[in-house]
Structure formats: C-alpha cells, structure tokens
Amino acid sequence: MLDLKLIRENPDTYKAKIESKLDDPKKIDQILELDVRRRTLIGEVETLKATRNTVTNDIAQKKKNKENADSLIAEMKTVSDRIKELDTELSEAENKINEILLYTPNIPHDSVPVGKSAADNVEVRRWETGTFTKEFKPLDHIELGKKCGILDFERGAKISGSGFPVYVGKGAALERALINFFLDTHTANHGYKEIFPPFVVNEESMKGTGQLPKFAEDMYTIQADGLYLIPTAEVPITNLHRNETFKAEELTVKYCGYSACFRREAGSYGKDTKGFLRVHQFNKVELVKFANPVGSYNELENMVNDVENILKALKVPYRILLLCTGDLSFNAAKCYDIEVWSPAENKYLEASSCSNFQDFQARRANIRFKPDANSKPEYVHTLNGSGLATSRLMVSLLENNQNADGSITIPEVLRHYTRFDVIEPA
RNA sequence: GGAAAAGUGGCAGAGUGGUUGAUCGCGACGGUCUCGAAAACCGUUUUACCAGUAAUGGUAACGGGGGUUCGAAUCCCCCCUUUUCCGCCA
Structure with missing residues (x-):
C-alpha cells in the first residue's frame, strides 16, 4: 500500500510511476479528491464532537448540582444525530480511499528500466x-x-x-x-x-x-x-x-x-x-x-x-x-x-x-x-x-x-x- | 463439538455510566548526588488522525465490530483470541 501523505505531496510523480507500471494514473486523482472530502468531513465532525464533549461535562455538572439539564440534553441529542451522519459519510470516504489504495500497485524504483512488456x-x-x-x-x-x-x-x-x-x-x-x-x-x-x-x-x-x-x-x-x-x-x-x-x-x-x-x-x-x-x-x-x-x-x-x-x-x-x-x-x-x-x-x-x-x-x-x-x-x-x-x-x-x-x-x-x-x- | 473464565498503556495490574488517556508499581529516558556506579530523590514517559511554519489546539483509541445513552473502559448483542475442564481424534 502506498503512503497517502506522500501521494498528496507528490501527485505528479506518483501518476507517472503508476502509468509506467501500466496501471491507471486516474486512481491518484480519485484518491486526492476523496482525501479532500475526507479532511473536510473530519473538520466538521470533530468540531461537533468538541462541543458535545464540553456540553456533556456541563450536563454532568448540572446533574451534580441537582439542576435541570433537559434543554441541553435535547440540544445534544440533535448534535449527536448529526455526528452519526457525518461519521458515516466519513467512513464511506475512508473506505473508498482504502479500497483504491489496496488496488493500486507499488511504484517502481528509479533504477528500474521503463518498458512495456x-x-x-x-x-x-x-x-x-x-x-x-x-x-x-x-x-x-x-x-x-x-x-x-x-x-x-x-x-x-x-x-x-x-x-x-x-x-x-x-x-x-x-x-x-x-x-x-x-x-x-x-x-x-x-x-x-x-x-x-x-x-x-x-x-x-x-x-x-x-x-x-x-x-x-x-x-x-x-x-x-x-x-x-x-x-x-x-x-x-x-x-x-x-x-x-x-x-x-x-x-x-x-x-x-x-x-x-x-x-x-x-x-x-x-x-x-x-x-x-x-x-x-x-x-x-x-x-x-x-x-x-x-x-x-x-x-x-x-x-x-x-x-x-x-x-x-x-x-x-x-x-x-x-x-x-x-x-x-x-x-x-x-x-x-x-x-x-x-x-x-x-x-x-x-x-x-x-x-x-x-x-x-x-x-x-x-x-x-x-x-x-x-x-x-x-x-x-x-x-x-x-x-x-x-x-x-x-x-x-x-x-x-x-x-x-x-x-x-x-x-x-x-x-x-x-x-x-x-x-x-x- | 460442549462448558467456564479472561483479554486495559513497554510489562504488571486497578478501575462497573459523568473532567479516566485512564490510580499505583516495574521498566525506560532526563536530572540531582558521586571520581564513577549503585542506592536515594526530582521530573518525563502511548499512538493515529485533523488544523498550524511552529509553539500548540482538537478528535479518536481500554481484543474487534455493532447497539443503548446527552455522555461508555464501565450496560447490551455478535465475533476473535487465550487459558482451564469435558468429549473426539492423533
């Protein structure tokens, strides 16, 4: 499996190398597109998780003080639902990246002669x-x-x-x-x-x-x-x-x-x-x-x-x-x-x-x-x-x-x- | 094949719903002391991902996967592994 980070940093090198191995360089583009989507989703979902974590602590505090926390709980219920949705989308994107990576060949070393057969x-x-x-x-x-x-x-x-x-x-x-x-x-x-x-x-x-x-x-x-x-x-x-x-x-x-x-x-x-x-x-x-x-x-x-x-x-x-x-x-x-x-x-x-x-x-x-x-x-x-x-x-x-x-x-x-x-x- | 128990950080081992990434110990690393070492004392000590030049901040992870819940190492379900006992076979 290739290193996603290295692909992100040197997309053109990877495309050329994949092509020299008679495989489809479009795989690299697909991976990169999905990677952008993946990172956007991570940003969204982790922000929501961060708020949930703090509010959840507030709820705990209120309960300890015997105060009413119903409105916060209701609020977090919708946040949690949204998190669940985003998590699903995220894992879909990650699975797709993984799937493509698992089917993408290794790239040849520079000392390997280029050839077709x-x-x-x-x-x-x-x-x-x-x-x-x-x-x-x-x-x-x-x-x-x-x-x-x-x-x-x-x-x-x-x-x-x-x-x-x-x-x-x-x-x-x-x-x-x-x-x-x-x-x-x-x-x-x-x-x-x-x-x-x-x-x-x-x-x-x-x-x-x-x-x-x-x-x-x-x-x-x-x-x-x-x-x-x-x-x-x-x-x-x-x-x-x-x-x-x-x-x-x-x-x-x-x-x-x-x-x-x-x-x-x-x-x-x-x-x-x-x-x-x-x-x-x-x-x-x-x-x-x-x-x-x-x-x-x-x-x-x-x-x-x-x-x-x-x-x-x-x-x-x-x-x-x-x-x-x-x-x-x-x-x-x-x-x-x-x-x-x-x-x-x-x-x-x-x-x-x-x-x-x-x-x-x-x-x-x-x-x-x-x-x-x-x-x-x-x-x-x-x-x-x-x-x-x-x-x-x-x-x-x-x-x-x-x-x-x-x-x-x-x-x-x-x-x-x-x-x-x-x-x-x- | 049947039954039972267990799986937590490098190791050992607590923890049964709310600041627990996780007590304590060992180990490792840095320091003090020493001519040097040991001992003692002080401190540090997981990984992955995201944002950032960085400092840093955030998220996730307690065998794996689902579920319940505002919130799960802790409750429920499935699976895997290990150990012990029984059966079967070599």
Whole structure:
C-alpha cells in the first residue's frame, strides 16, 4: 500500500510511476479528491464532537448540582444525530480511499528500466557453464520423466486434476534432495534462519502481503474456515512479524522456508501447459528479508547472489533479468528474474524472482522498526525471492543432465542427499 | 463439538455510566548526588488522525465490530483470541 501523505505531496510523480507500471494514473486523482472530502468531513465532525464533549461535562455538572439539564440534553441529542451522519459519510470516504489504495500497485524504483512488456526486460548477466553440448537431440522433461518412471502427470490428474504432478521413486527422492540442499545451503552458508510455516493462512495475512484483495481468484480457498492455501511461503513468513516492531539492531532479519505452493492459475489455461511449466501445486524454498530501508537494495543484490550460488553448485545454466516497469509485479518496486536453461524447450524458464517491495507490504502488514531507542517507528523494507522453486528447476536439471541412453546424472552436490548417482530408464 | 473464565498503556495490574488517556508499581529516558556506579530523590514517559511554519489546539483509541445513552473502559448483542475442564481424534 502506498503512503497517502506522500501521494498528496507528490501527485505528479506518483501518476507517472503508476502509468509506467501500466496501471491507471486516474486512481491518484480519485484518491486526492476523496482525501479532500475526507479532511473536510473530519473538520466538521470533530468540531461537533468538541462541543458535545464540553456540553456533556456541563450536563454532568448540572446533574451534580441537582439542576435541570433537559434543554441541553435535547440540544445534544440533535448534535449527536448529526455526528452519526457525518461519521458515516466519513467512513464511506475512508473506505473508498482504502479500497483504491489496496488496488493500486507499488511504484517502481528509479533504477528500474521503463518498458512495456517482457521484451523490454534487461539481461544483467549470464552463466552458461554446463550448457547442453551433447551430440544427441535432448528429450524434454516429460519424456525423460516417463522413460525413467519418476514423474506421473496422468495419475496426478486422476487423483487431483491436471497440474498436480506426482513424483515417484527416485523422482520423489530427487525432489526431496533439492529442497534439503536449498535449505541447508541458505541456512549454513547464507545466514538465513529456517522456518517451516503453515501452508494455510487467514485473510489478514493474505492482505498483508498483497495477494488480497486483488488476486482473490488466484487462490485456493477453504471456505468453511475462511482460510487460504498459500501461493508461496512468502505469505506466512512475512506475516510472522505482522503488527510488530523490530529494534534497529535486529535488522536485517533473514528467513528461508520450504512450503508447497498452491496456485489456481485462473486465466492462464492453455499457456505453458506442458508438464512442469505451469502447475497448481509445486515446491519452493522461499527467502524473506526484513531490512532497514537504508540498505535494502544491497540486500536485494545479496539475495540474487544467494540464489545464483545454488544454481552454480548445481551447474545449471542461467541468466539474470532486471524486469522493466511494465513487467514488474503488483507489489514490487524492483525485481530480478533468474531463468534457467531448458535445452528441450530451447529457452530460458523463470525459476526465481527476487524483489524489493520497499515499504509496500510493511505498510499493509504494519511491520516497523525503531531506528533508535527514542525515535518513532518506521516501516521496514521487505524483500523476498525464490531460492528456489523446484519444478522449473527440475525441468532444467533433468534435461541438462540427460545422457544418450536416457539416463540422468545427478549433480555431485546432490548425491549426498539422494544417495544415488544416476537415474536409469525404467 | 460442549462448558467456564479472561483479554486495559513497554510489562504488571486497578478501575462497573459523568473532567479516566485512564490510580499505583516495574521498566525506560532526563536530572540531582558521586571520581564513577549503585542506592536515594526530582521530573518525563502511548499512538493515529485533523488544523498550524511552529509553539500548540482538537478528535479518536481500554481484543474487534455493532447497539443503548446527552455522555461508555464501565450496560447490551455478535465475533476473535487465550487459558482451564469435558468429549473426539492423533
């Protein structure tokens, strides 16, 4: 959520920034109009409340002296009625402002390139060691999965629906190995504290991180209990500190956590439907940071490096993109996508995005810190990144490590976890 | 699922319709004393919003939301959370 005061002070900047994010700058005008109305109403109603408060004291005094206060009471009755009316109008105006703000995206950081679509994203760097150079035509991950008997999309569709893959045998073990490898690396080498969060959260949490109200149709819901299946561990982990205030010296707080992720992917039917490319349930280890605004952009760069270390260790070719304003997600002020190479698709697949949300989520979720003992609390900056999602990484991993006979070589760093070196065709 | 109790300022804990934003204590902060510290003593100590350059003034907030009343921390209704007991399940 954006800061109403800052909007009031710099309306033109905000309009331009919103427009660069391909959203409607008229929202800013609407907010400002409602804000004027709101402040007028506040002036009126608070004046009335002030008189009521003094007269009410007079009434109390008269009653104490056994004097008659009937006329004052009658007078205050009409004042109170008017107050009630104005309060209603006021809360209507405030609700409207809030509603618009909840649907208004974060504004991009100045270092974000202006652009209209994914085509305008800027490639920052590339790491190609391990690119597929073998002498045969690579199979795609679906064919490999079938050949080796490690992935079962058909039975997944039978028991749950399409987009719910089943991992079998060494496939399941490999999935588990990846998750453990990510968590161990981030906790042991990168200084994150591990969290194993609930996979289901309440509405407040979904609002706090910005999934609600705008993206309600993307969530799986548990209607009877008013709960939501999480689309990412970002939601429970960021909300751990909802309505809390950090001490400055506690920052940066760094968490990593595994969760299954549930996404309805409403409206994206027919797009990337093959195998793992777009699924309703997948596994992810998420990185979350609560940072002092002063250093938050350094923390973003560090987070990208943390993810890169994993890919380098796995010897998966990848590239880093800096997203342009038009491709930036609703919550983000700046975002890097990390894409892994799929030799069978002959393209890069998004496997991670690392974002700085600045105070956008912190304002919604009321997460603050005290710069020093005597100062007023300020909002922290929240950051998060996938470190990593297993499904698209699995695509790259299987395809890049396949051999001519259809077997798949396990990257060395994972063998300690899998306790096998190779997956043979079934 | 059933029953009971509780939810007040950083913490602890008073307060059952009228100057109560809220006694007292602890903590924190500032000061006196001291070479320094402790102790003691004095003082300060919530947040949000509105108006104002500011000093300051005003409004609101006692788990959340409604209601009664001229007036609600205090009365009524609904919800949430916590604790305890019973049942059920692991």
